[in-house]
Amino acid sequence: MDKDLTPWYSLEWFEPSTLKAYNWETPWILYLLLAVPVVFVIRHVLQYFNDQKVPIAVVRRDLKLSPIILLALIPELLLMITAALIIVCLARPQHSNEKVEQWAEGIDIMIAMDVSESMMMEDFRPNRLESAKEVAKKFIEGRIQDRIGLVVFSGDAFSLAPLTTDYDLLKNYLKDINFEMIDAKGTAIGSAMAVVTNRMRESEAKSKVCILLSDGDSNAGNIDPVTAAELASAYGIKIYSIIVGKEGRVPMGKDFFGRPVYYDNTVDETTMRKMASIGGGEFFRVTDNRALSQVFAKIDQYEKAEIKETRFKNTSDFYTIYLQWAIAFFLLWLLLKSTFISNVLQD
Structure with a gap:
């Protein structure tokens, strides 16, 4: 992939071959990706026990599980993706081209x-x-x-x-x-x-x-x-x-x-x-x-x-690509979080 010509919104930025090719400036931050789903699960559990509940009498035959209730998970999923992308940005994906020239008398x-x-x-x-x-x-x-x-x-x-x-x-x-x-x-x-x-x-x-x-x-x-x-x-x-x-x-x-x-x-x-x-x-x-x-x-x-050497290092950062993706997902989350989709389960 020619990274200079590939637009930020291309899905090629998430291909395994692309991610493996990066040099990460702070790779330990990537371990925080494992914490993202855990945090959201804990948040969801706490929200479940703390939300107000209104008892309603419903006949058992009227209780039906509809796939449409899964739409309520979309904003939550968008927020998780946003958090994951911010973590990727903080890890600083980059490519370094290092040239070493050696000479000796x-x-x-x-x-x-x-x-x-x-x-x-x-x-x-x-x-x-x-x-x-x-x-x-x-x-x-x-x-x-x-x-x-x-x-x-x-x-x-x-x-x-x-x-x-x-x-x-x-x-x-x-x-x-x-x-x-x-x-x-x-x-x-x-x-x-x-x-x-x-x-x-x-x-x-x-x-x-x-x-x-x-x-x-x-x-x-x-x-x-x-x-x-x-x-x-x-x-x-x-x-x-x-x-x-x-x-x-x-x-x-x-x-x-x-x-x-x-x-x-x-x-x-x-x-x-x-x-x-x-x-x-x-x-x-x-x-x-x-x-x-x-x-x-x-x-x-x-x-x-005596061998002398000169090192030339050219580093290109790519965190801005994933930051743009994070902003896009965050804006989409803001758009959907107050709509009917977030209240499907409650409705």
Whole structure:
């Protein structure tokens, strides 16, 4: 129903769908509707006992119940409806259209993810890379107006997604990350940090963050990880370094007979820890899916931008509609209360 075009005398104002759609400013007043019939019943009983009665001798066969005597109830009913409508007016039916605008001084975040063969190891479920992708996806879904980019690396590094607020696009890119994206073998952590810095060096964001995930030693690339971290720090990039996986013998795949195959995994924790220190961030070591989720949750809390919001509220009152109905019923009651209809029972 278009309430701006509907006349006050339309019965659509009393449809259940219309009444349910209201926001009531003082809804507790509506409970008084239950008292209206009670008050009128009490009034009627008191009136019955207090009115003067004149004894009349009538033959029983002349006593007949005529439907016309019900007309005497019409003024009483009109007055009850009037009282009920006034209660509805006092409850203030209204519609509120609230618009909320949110904005934040966004943070620029680059996620650098290791896609080397060692990320296929199965100390995480189903493996290190898939676990990292899933946690990164949830991290992205929890951000508001932050620009996020993706860098992947193994023996070399490249930017998979530039800084963007298109989170659906980022999640699609994450889905497509695999071990065959880069031909060069190895783990080029320094090269990954160099690509991150190149992507963020012109950023004017209040905060610039790199989340670096790797599971091994830096054994490829043409730039030292510590030097790359120092360069990133010079551009104001905070580094959170995360080592994913256990050290030592770790299962990766199965042999011809279905037995797990183990490989030795080595980790350069010292370098990763030093990179986080240089970048003013924090170093984490995780060995299972749950720990990795907790680390991302912690970083999510560390790097929360202040979210501001403005609320616009437009409220339209509709009590005047029911007030007009109440006046109409009251005038009708005044018209009928002194006519023969009110005295049908007495006559």
